[in-house]
Amino acid sequence: MSPKAAFTEKRFIVTFVFVTSLFMLWGICHSMSDVLIRHFQKVLGLSKSQSALVPLSVFGAYFIMSIPAGIFMKRFGYKLGVLLGLSLFAGGCFLFIPAANAESFGMFRFALFIVGCGMATLETVAHPFAASLGDQRTSDQRVNFAQSFNAVGAIVGPAIGGYFMLRTGGGNESNNLDSVKILYPFLGAFILSIAIAFSFIKVPTLIDPHVSVAEIDLDAVNVDAAPNKKLYQHSHFVWAAIAQFFNVAAQAGTWSFFINYGNKVMGFTDEVAANYMSGFMAMMAIGRFVGTFLMKFIAPNKLLAAFAFGSIICCILVAQGWGWASYGALFMINFFFSIMFPTIFSLGLKNLGSHTQQASSFISMGVVGGACFPYFMGLIANHDIAQAYYLPIICYFVIFMFGFKLYKVKH
Numbered sequence: 001m002s003p004k005a006a007f008t009e010k011r012f013i014v015t016f017v018f019v020t021s022l023f024m025l026w027g028i029c030h031s032m033s034d035v036l037i038r039h040f041q042k043v044l045g046l047s048k049s050q051s052a053l054v055p056l057s058v059f060g061a062y063f064i065m066s067i068p069a070g071i072f073m074k075r076f077g078y079k080l081g082v083l084l085g086l087s088l089f090a091g092g093c094f095l096f097i098p099a100a101n102a103e104s105f106g107m108f109r110f111a112l113f114i115v116g117c118g119m120a121t122l123e124t125v126a127h128p129f130a131a132s133l134g135d136q137r138t139s140d141q142r143v144n145f146a147q148s149f150n151a152v153g154a155i156v157g158p159a160i161g162g163y164f165m166l167r168t169g170g171g172n173e174s175n176n177l178d179s180v181k182i183l184y185p186f187l188g189a190f191i192l193s194i195a196i197a198f199s200f201i202k203v204p205t206l207i208d209p210h211v212s213v214a215e216i217d218l219d220a221v222n223v224d225a226a227p228n229k230k231l232y233q234h235s236h237f238v239w240a241a242i243a244q245f246f247n248v249a250a251q252a253g254t255w256s257f258f259i260n261y262g263n264k265v266m267g268f269t270d271e272v273a274a275n276y277m278s279g280f281m282a283m284m285a286i287g288r289f290v291g292t293f294l295m296k297f298i299a300p301n302k303l304l305a306a307f308a309f310g311s312i313i314c315c316i317l318v319a320q321g322w323g324w325a326s327y328g329a330l331f332m333i334n335f336f337f338s339i340m341f342p343t344i345f346s347l348g349l350k351n352l353g354s355h356t357q358q359a360s361s362f363i364s365m366g367v368v369g370g371a372c373f374p375y376f377m378g379l380i381a382n383h384d385i386a387q388a389y390y391l392p393i394i395c396y397f398v399i400f401m402f403g404f405k406l407y408k409v410k411h
Helices: 010-043 053-076 078-094 096-102 105-132 136-165 178-199 235-256 258-264 270-294 300-319 324-337 340-348 353-381 392-406
Strands: none
Touching: 010 053, 010 078, 010 105, 010 136, 010 178, 010 235, 010 258, 010 270, 053 078, 053 105, 053 235, 053 353, 078 096, 078 105, 078 178, 096 105, 096 178, 105 136, 105 340, 105 353, 136 178, 136 270, 136 340, 235 258, 235 324, 235 340, 235 353, 235 392, 258 270, 258 324, 270 300, 270 324, 300 324, 300 340, 300 392, 324 340, 340 353, 340 392, 353 392
């Protein structure tokens, strides 16, 4: 029998810490975008469906950038892939200055698109990077642990965004675009500092995916057990890409209208609703740490199916608009959502060997689900914000089926 797999190896620790920090960075930016939606509604006079163009700009970049990022990563390696992503990320943040000066929603969308290109590159690189830093049998735990800090970033993001963009009193920051001219360039400068620090890190040699299958333990090492198959013939990868599309669709819709739900159903001010969003994101962080622990005892696919079922029940409760009971269920959606993205990603990359980087690109492209779904939720939310939460049930059913049956690697 193979020895029990370690979480990672000593030689990978420094690299793993830096890779984990990347997850936190895009968590901050994604969750600040949800606050930005409400800010644009107020300052630029956008409707709910118009403001859904914000996630369209960010997540649409994933559809365009994921494959080029995967090609770049395969050609130049994980480290340069990370540096490319950080550079695009920072560049998009700096573009908020001319966009705010012009008071142009179109320019803001372009800036967000460049930010999205940076995040798409980082996500395409970071997930297989984290998975490769140790035994494949513990790759689900590593990716979920790293994603836990993405959730930490998602807690910080709304608090920062709410303070700068939705604050009432003490000035008129909530009524103009001056706040974004300060906030996003500062974030860009911080991202550049991370890029400079990461450029000095020496990445240890990773396992060669082209090693002979006969020489290795297929459960331990990510080597293609069916090397004669093309990537699209690996059914578990195809279903992972589909499940990720629906997963991010549900996430974007749920997050985009969280502040609106607090405002319309609970009667909160925008500032109070944004503050609650930090707690909402804290539930995701808790879920990921809990999920990482539970995966020591429960198969990742089974835990994924159970959490998807829990999300379906919560969506039904949220759609009723029953005050605090429904609001509590909305918080629990984020708890159950916690493990979905990293677990789908890691399950989809199992035993793909040299196809891994390309597969990561396509699974990252699934994030485009977040570009279109908020628009349809927005159309319903224009009439009834609570009932809009019936739509994500479709998404969670697909994820349930992936975790229940469709995840299996077929040799």
